Amino acid sequence: MNSFSYTRAQAVETAAREVSTNHTAKFIAGGTNLLDLMKENVERPTRLVDLTRLPLNQIEDTDKGLRLGALATNANTAYDERVEERYPLLSKAILAGASAQLRNMATDGGNLFQRTRCYYFYDLATPCNKREPGSGCSAITGYNRVCGILGTSESCIATHPSDMCVALAALKATVNVTGATGERTVEFADFHRLPGNEPERDNNLKPDEIVTSIDLPADGERFAKNFTYLKLRDRASYAFALVSVAAALDMDGDTIKEARVALGGVAHKPWRKAEAEDLLKGQAATKVNFERVAASLLEGAKGYGSNTFKIELAKRAIVRALTMAANGQH
Amino acid sequence: MSTKVTQEPVGDVAVALPPLEQITLTINGVTKRLQVAPWTSLLDLLREYLDLTGTKKGCDHGQCGACTVLVDGTRINSCLTLAVMKDGSEITTVEGLSKGDELHPVQEAFIEHDAFQCGYCTPGQICSAVGLINEGKAKTADDIRELMSGNICRCGAYVGIVAAVEEALHKCQPNQ
Numbered sequence: 217m218n219s220f221s222y223t224r225a226q227a228v229e230t231a232a233r234e235v236s237t238n239h240t241a242k243f244i245a246g247g248t249n250l251l252d253l254m255k256e257n258v259e260r261p262t263r264l265v266d267l268t269r270l271p272l273n274q275i276e277d278t279d280k281g282l283r284l285g286a287l288a289t290n291a292n293t294a295y296d297e298r299v300e301e302r303y304p305l306l307s308k309a310i311l312a313g314a315s316a317q318l319r320n321m322a323t324d325g326g327n328l329f330q331r332t333r334c335y336y337f338y339d340l341a342t343p344c345n346k347r348e349p350g351s352g353c354s355a356i357t358g359y360n361r362v363c364g365i366l367g368t369s370e371s372c373i374a375t376h377p378s379d380m381c382v383a384l385a386a387l388k389a390t391v392n393v394t395g396a397t398g399e400r401t402v403e404f405a406d407f408h409r410l411p412g413n414e415p416e417r418d419n420n421l422k423p424d425e426i427v428t429s430i431d432l433p434a435d436g437e438r439f440a441k442n443f444t445y446l447k448l449r450d451r452a453s454y455a456f457a458l459v460s461v462a463a464a465l466d467m468d469g470d471t472i473k474e475a476r477v478a479l480g481g482v483a484h485k486p487w488r489k490a491e492a493e494d495l496l497k498g499q500a501a502t503k504v505n506f507e508r509v510a511a512s513l514l515e516g517a518k519g520y521g522s523n524t525f526k527i528e529l530a531k532r533a534i535v536r537a538l539t540m541a542a543n544g545q546h
Numbered sequence: 547m548s549t550k551v552t553q554e555p556v557g558d559v560a561v562a563l564p565p566l567e568q569i570t571l572t573i574n575g576v577t578k579r580l581q582v583a584p585w586t587s588l589l590d591l592l593r594e595y596l597d598l599t600g601t602k603k604g605c606d607h608g609q610c611g612a613c614t615v616l617v618d619g620t621r622i623n624s625c626l627t628l629a630v631m632k633d634g635s636e637i638t639t640v641e642g643l644s645k646g647d648e649l650h651p652v653q654e655a656f657i658e659h660d661a662f663q664c665g666y667c668t669p670g671q672i673c674s675a676v677g678l679i680n681e682g683k684a685k686t687a688d689d690i691r692e693l694m695s696g697n698i699c700r701c702g703a704y705v706g707i708v709a710a711v712e713e714a715l716h717k718c719q720p721n722q
């Protein structure tokens with residue numbers, strides 16, 4: 217790890233300004249991703265701006281719904297009674313990730329920024345466009361079991377590894393950010409981006425923008441009964457998803473009023489498609505209908521060898537997750 | 547008691563290094579004023595500078611749980627924690643669990659159930675189990691397996707570990 221200087225942020229605005237004027241400075245929150253990458257020399261900031269003393273760890277009701285402070289820990293969020301009761305999909309997704317210790321450290325804001333787990337991104341000895349723009353992508357022709365099958369590009373096939381973000385995508389959360397030039401609100405679907413020819417950029421934020429909170433919309437509570445987060449991985453716990461599905465249904469008897477389906481482990485961002493979800497509007501919860509959703513979501517999927525199995529796995533996982541959600545099995 | 551530990555700069559290189567940071571930590575009930583380099587992990591501070599070598603370094607990347615300690619009663623991985631960021635906190639390591647010769651119920655249970663072989667993962671397992679009991683979320687053996695999954699045991703002593711944690715869970719009130 218490189219040496220770096222340290223400062224404790226006193227206010228959001230000054231922290232943002234500090235990073236906007238120093239391109240080698242970085243924010244740190246729980247540290248569970250950044251410190252790991254610094255130890256690998258993948259990230260080499262010369263200055264860390266510690267956000268953890270900012271008063272942003274509250275979870276509170278607003279007129280929009282429930283607001284998660286960016287510094288609320290993943291554990292406090294998953295076990296918050298209001299989240300458990302109104303947004304249980306989010307609790308379930310968070311608890312499917314990492315370990316109890318890591319969830320006690322990891323923050324909701326930091327979780328959005330966690331970087332890919334592509335092996336080559338971590339391996340300084342190999343080319344990787346995300347780590348070293350222009351150097352090439354080792355994964356496309358290499359060992360790509362953990363890589364993506366949707367929305368990939370010729371320069372990068374990495375996935376976003378978060379579980380929490382898959383649930384936030386399904387719940388259509390919004391993200392409040394403050395930068396050196398002001399505040400704005402970003403729809404969750406627009407927060408992360410596809411790699412295109414700039415895989416070094418994981419999201420659409422500027423480096424000086426701080427996530428201050430995440431809003432869970434009040435209408436997301438409709439999905440508190442018929443939902444599931446299905447995570448498929450190489451071991452039963454404490455492993456990243458190969459494929460995960462956040463499925464949420466708003467049901468009227470046996471009829472689906474509205475469906476939300478988001479996939480993890482398959483793309484550079486949580487994968488959602490409005491047309492696929494609309495196929496279930498006013499429909500019955502049947503296997504055939506769910507298979508149509510799966511086919512639509514996986515349209516254009518491309519395997520790269522060791523991850524090709526994910527296409528079929530994802531289709532089956534979608535059908536299973538939707539069936540579980542319809543049956544009220546979490 | 548107040549102990550001051552200064553990390554010695556190495557040769558001329560130190561001149562260019564960012565300044566040490568002044569912090570206060572209460573470690574196993576003893577308040578210490580310390581000067582640490584910003585990049586010193588809590589794990590390295592405990593082991594290398596304070597001779598508290600009960601806490602183990604397994605992977606140094608958050609993947610094994612050997613470094614688990616309690617910060618203000620909450621279990622965390624000390625390898626992915628910067629000491630400077632915990633300024634003002636109370637740290638409990640495996641050395642701080644017993645009251646004199648009287649072992650913590652979790653420690654007792656580990657002995658009773660033979661919950662280790664080589665013992666390398668054990669301090670982390672024990673601190674993690676104390677954290678799990680404080681959290682109050684685990685009710686069944688399956689819950690214990692899931693909520694202890696952040697502690698890997700290369701010797702595979704899991705059967706004994708789950709039995710020990712289960713017994714301690716039923717003996718302990720939260721916050722013990």
Ligand SMILES: Cc1cc2nc3c(=O)[nH]c(=O)nc-3n(C[C@H](O)[C@H](O)[C@H](O)COP(=O)(O)OP(=O)(O)OC[C@H]3O[C@@H](n4cnc5c(N)ncnc54)[C@H](O)[C@@H]3O)c2cc1C
Nearest residue numbers: 245246247248249250313314323325326327329378379427
């Ligand atoms: C062994 C291991 C297993 C894991 N398993 C899983 C898993 O199964 N599922 C899963 O989803 N995750 C998993 N994780 C990842 C974990 O969830 C993330 O590391 C964590 O959520 C990151 O949050 P943090 O607060 O620690 O971020 P940090 O490491 O502090 O920061 C990460 C990045 O976010 C930036 N940042 C942080 N907060 C803000 C903010 N408020 N505004 C702007 N920028 C900010 C930082 O500058 C940094 O670049 C695992 C991690 C480890 C180490």
Ligand code: SF4
Nearest residue numbers: 334344345353372373
């Ligand atoms: S997939 Fe992306 S992160 Fe992985 S090697 Fe290729 S460029 Fe790097």
Ligand code: FES
Nearest residue numbers: 604605606611625
């Ligand atoms: S040494 Fe910290 S988790 Fe392995």
Ligand code: FES
Nearest residue numbers: 663665699700701
């Ligand atoms: S007892 Fe040897 S690693 Fe657990």
